[in-house]
Amino acid sequence: MARAAASVAIASLTVGGTCLASPAAFADEAERAPGSVVEVEPLPVDLWIPGAADAQRITYWSIGSDGSPALSSGALYVPPGEAPDGGWPVVAWAHGTSGLADDCAPSLVGPALPERDYPYLGRWLDQGYAVVSTDYVGLGTPGVMPYLDGKVEAHSVVDSVKAARAVDESLSNKWVVVGQSQGGGAAITTARYATEYGGETLDFRGAVGTGVPANIELTLLPLGPGVPPTAIPAGLTSYLFYILAGLRSAHPEIDLDSYLTPLGAHYVNAAEQLCVNDLHDAAEGVVVGDLFGKPLNQIPNFHGLLVDYMGVPTSGYDRPLFIGQGLTDIDVPAPSAFSLVAALTANGEPVTFKTYPTDHSGTLVDSQADTIPFVRGLFD
Numbered sequence: 001m002a003r004a005a006a007s008v009a010i011a012s013l014t015v016g017g018t019c020l021a022s023p024a025a026f027a028d029e030a031e032r033a034p035g036s037v038v039e040v041e042p043l044p045v046d047l048w049i050p051g052a053a054d055a056q057r058i059t060y061w062s063i064g065s066d067g068s069p070a071l072s073s074g075a076l077y078v079p080p081g082e083a084p085d086g087g088w089p090v091v092a093w094a095h096g097t098s099g100l101a102d103d104c105a106p107s108l109v110g111p112a113l114p115e116r117d118y119p120y121l122g123r124w125l126d127q128g129y130a131v132v133s134t135d136y137v138g139l140g141t142p143g144v145m146p147y148l149d150g151k152v153e154a155h156s157v158v159d160s161v162k163a164a165r166a167v168d169e170s171l172s173n174k175w176v177v178v179g180q181s182q183g184g185g186a187a188i189t190t191a192r193y194a195t196e197y198g199g200e201t202l203d204f205r206g207a208v209g210t211g212v213p214a215n216i217e218l219t220l221l222p223l224g225p226g227v228p229p230t231a232i233p234a235g236l237t238s239y240l241f242y243i244l245a246g247l248r249s250a251h252p253e254i255d256l257d258s259y260l261t262p263l264g265a266h267y268v269n270a271a272e273q274l275c276v277n278d279l280h281d282a283a284e285g286v287v288v289g290d291l292f293g294k295p296l297n298q299i300p301n302f303h304g305l306l307v308d309y310m311g312v313p314t315s316g317y318d319r320p321l322f323i324g325q326g327l328t329d330i331d332v333p334a335p336s337a338f339s340l341v342a343a344l345t346a347n348g349e350p351v352t353f354k355t356y357p358t359d360h361s362g363t364l365v366d367s368q369a370d371t372i373p374f375v376r377g378l379f380d
Helices: 114-126 150-167 182-201 216-220 234-250 262-271 276-282 302-310 334-346 360-366 368-378
Strands: 013-015 018-020 037-042 054-063 069-078 088-094 130-134 171-180 203-210 321-326 351-356
Touching (some): 037 150, 069 150, 114 130, 130 150, 150 182, 171 182, 182 321, 234 276, 234 302, 262 276, 321 334, 321 360, 321 368, 351 360
Parallel strands (some): 171 203, 321 351
Antiparallel strands (some): 013 018, 037 054, 054 069, 069 130
């Protein structure tokens, strides 16, 4: 496997036991260009996708919420055998919610749902694709991952493909993005910006998103003291904690803590430390209305800020999209996808939409009968 040049000098930041270069350590802007590789290391075998011939963990430069260079990490998996003419086509995997803490990064600990995600990703390897999986900026690297910040996720995905191609010359420049849940939104948003962010070096072909969390920003607008007055499902509450923690990190100017009660601050702080299953357990019985001392809609231009931060674009796509939605999904209820697809269709966007009589995870599994041939067609 052809590798990038030797690692650059490193500063005293440590993540997951591995020293990484701090942004301040790079005086040369060229060294921090999106997709530039900082470090490559073998991925532990117990974190390999089944069927992979080789796997590497990559740390690379991307773009953060403030538009400045930021570090991201991820993993590269290649299938067995010799690459076809033109190289292995690439499937970029945008993962679902795992947490915000560094020890929740899939490239360090594996996916949050290995029993679902490893077989799914193995199917792409079996089809002859290399798989590139970003952790997203701030997850496994310095800073807090800005959860559901679509443009940051898009940069992380696109730049992971750039970095992977710099690490392994057997990869084609032709690629697609697929994602589930948080990653479903990331995949669709990536499709909106992939051509722009990828430049002339990449040939983006299209996107697949399942369980896409669209228009979720609207659910934040009424939140405040006593709203809602009763506990909602713990999974949804834990997602809210992650959204608030990411928003607080990405937009310190809104002083989110001043809108929280001590209880609210406790749980938003916990969201920065707990991976998804532990935060779900901690959220059991929590009344969301008890988290706020002031209504969130008092934040200046709150709706506009949320749309810019986490809104899934409804226009401007230049490649085909596939969106899959489970009809019994309670993590991302079906009306979320219906509203997104209605807007995309009204705007004449190239979207294919399928529903499945199953839940959130079941949609990822059941959709493969449609998404595998859809993706194959994108490379024809």
